[in-house]
Amino acid sequence: MFRHEGKLLRAIFAPAIDDFTFLESSGLLEQLVSSGALVAHTNVDTTSLPLDAWPLKPERVIAPNELPWISYSHEWTHGQLQAAALHTLDVMITAIEHGMWLQDAASSNIQFVGSKPVLIDTLSLVRYTDGSLWAGYGQFCRHFLAPLALMHAFDSRMAGMLLQFPDGIPLDMASALLPKTSWLNPGIVAHIHMHAKATRSAGDRPTTAAAGTLSKNQLLGLLDSLRGLVVANGPKIDASRSQWGGYDAEDGYSDKARSSKEQIIAGWLKTLSSRVTVDYGANAGRYSSLAAPFSDVVLAVEPDTMAAELLYARTVEHQADAVGIQTVRMDVLAPSPGIGLHGTERPGWFERLDADTVMALALIHHLCLAAGIPLQEVVRTLSRGTRHLILEWVPSDDPQAKRLGKARSRTFTDYTQPALEQYLLELGTLRGKRDVDDSMRTLYLVELGPHTER
Numbered sequence: 001m002f003r004h005e006g007k008l009l010r011a012i013f014a015p016a017i018d019d020f021t022f023l024e025s026s027g028l029l030e031q032l033v034s035s036g037a038l039v040a041h042t043n044v045d046t047t048s049l050p051l052d053a054w055p056l057k058p059e060r061v062i063a064p065n066e067l068p069w070i071s072y073s074h075e076w077t078h079g080q081l082q083a084a085a086l087h088t089l090d091v092m093i094t095a096i097e098h099g100m101w102l103q104d105a106a107s108s109n110i111q112f113v114g115s116k117p118v119l120i121d122t123l124s125l126v127r128y129t130d131g132s133l134w135a136g137y138g139q140f141c142r143h144f145l146a147p148l149a150l151m152h153a154f155d156s157r158m159a160g161m162l163l164q165f166p167d168g169i170p171l172d173m174a175s176a177l178l179p180k181t182s183w184l185n186p187g188i189v190a191h192i193h194m195h196a197k198a199t200r201s202a203g204d205r206p207t208t209a210a211a212g213t214l215s216k217n218q219l220l221g222l223l224d225s226l227r228g229l230v231v232a233n234g235p236k237i238d239a240s241r242s243q244w245g246g247y248d249a250e251d252g253y254s255d256k257a258r259s260s261k262e263q264i265i266a267g268w269l270k271t272l273s274s275r276v277t278v279d280y281g282a283n284a285g286r287y288s289s290l291a292a293p294f295s296d297v298v299l300a301v302e303p304d305t306m307a308a309e310l311l312y313a314r315t316v317e318h319q320a321d322a323v324g325i326q327t328v329r330m331d332v333l334a335p336s337p338g339i340g341l342h343g344t345e346r347p348g349w350f351e352r353l354d355a356d357t358v359m360a361l362a363l364i365h366h367l368c369l370a371a372g373i374p375l376q377e378v379v380r381t382l383s384r385g386t387r388h389l390i391l392e393w394v395p396s397d398d399p400q401a402k403r404l405g406k407a408r409s410r411t412f413t414d415y416t417q418p419a420l421e422q423y424l425l426e427l428g429t430l431r432g433k434r435d436v437d438d439s440m441r442t443l444y445l446v447e448l449g450p451h452t453e454r
Contacts, residue, residue, distance in 0.1 A: 078148070277291045295357070357389075389424075
């Protein structure tokens with residue numbers, strides 16, 4: 001992968017060109033791209049590229065359609081991880097029908113376009129040889145099956161383990177953590193417990209499905225078994241387990257106030273027409289949905305695991321009204337760090353973020369009064385990586401703010417509206433200020449200066 005004149009390109013060298021040519025001629029490429037299962041690409045004329053200094057010239061160069069946002073599995077909800085696993089298996093089964101298969105099964109090969117998973121690694125599709133073992137089997141179990149089983153057995157928050165283990169949860173660890181009752185499940189026994197034992201016996205090397213050979217029918221049986229387990233280990237959605245499950249009904253807004261707030265925000269969003277909009281503290285996604293018609297992608301960021309799960313489920317159920325809304329399970333106060341080689345192989349949240357608009361609605365009082373973060377630092381955090389900030393001011397005498405403030409004895413001397421406006425003007429230009437009808441709250445639109453930290 002490399003960039004030329006700002007465009008993302010992928011070079012294909014001799015070892016891979018035969019598989020790529022077969023992919024084009026098999027009909028699989030057209031089927032996957034047309035269905036949205038695989039990211040599309042265009043061919044690039046290599047004579048137009050500065051390749052003279054390359055020691056080895058590529059056979060082909062393609063330009064994959066670049067997605068507006070790249071996420072990682074530790075930022076996904078339980079439902080998203082399940083959807084990515086099912087998509088991997090479905091592509092694998094479709095590929096086998098065309099004489100190909102996936103040579104690996106990394107979760108990083110899957111991204112989301114709105115609520116829909118898509119395969120982004122075109123070269124992971126290679127020719128299938130009957131009788132061969134699936135090299136991606138161990139990776140699939142580590143990246144998908146093991147975390148799904150743990151999240152289903154205990155808590156969806158165990159998805160956070162994927163940050164510590166970006167190459168998937170070690171199977172011996174998963175086997176040790178799963179409850180004893182998991183030994184009554186033949187699929188879990190075969191694909192996690194016995195698989196972990198086989199991995200240890202092999203010197204901790206990733207293992208394939210079994211020793212020896214695997215016929216096509218056996219491979220399809222293996223995939224069917226994995227698919228059944230992925231379906232069975234999906235999320236247990238329970239709104240009562242969410243701290244903010246009933247927030248929309250308890251947010252303190254009258255119908256008049258809510259309508260006023262939505263009209264103001266929609267008016268501002270229409271003038272901005274953003275490529276990427278971020279909705280911090282998205283909760284049920286009310287304002288993410290408001291932003292969707294004016295954005296290519298809306299990153300609906302929600303730290304509450306069950307609220308994020310409910311949000312993702314809604315985007316799946318109402319896809320027509322949620323086009324472009326992508327759920328991100330993350331706390332802005334604990335953003336994803338950079339990991340991998342030099343800490344840049346998988347850049348952190350703010351290193352990736354290049355948004356046009358950030359919305360922070362009914363959030364600032366939670367960060368200041370409940371989490372104890374100074375107002376100036378909250379404003380600086382919310383302003384990072386964006387060109388515009390839409391922020392809702394909630395005064396300390398607002399009923400919701402009073403409720404949060406009672407939980408802390410600290411006096412917040414800078415939690416005032418004049419201080420907020422001073423901090424905002426230090427970062428950019430105030431383009432809009434509107435009081436929300438029938439409430440004590442005020443909305444701000446700020447155009448941030450070029451000096452704003454990215």
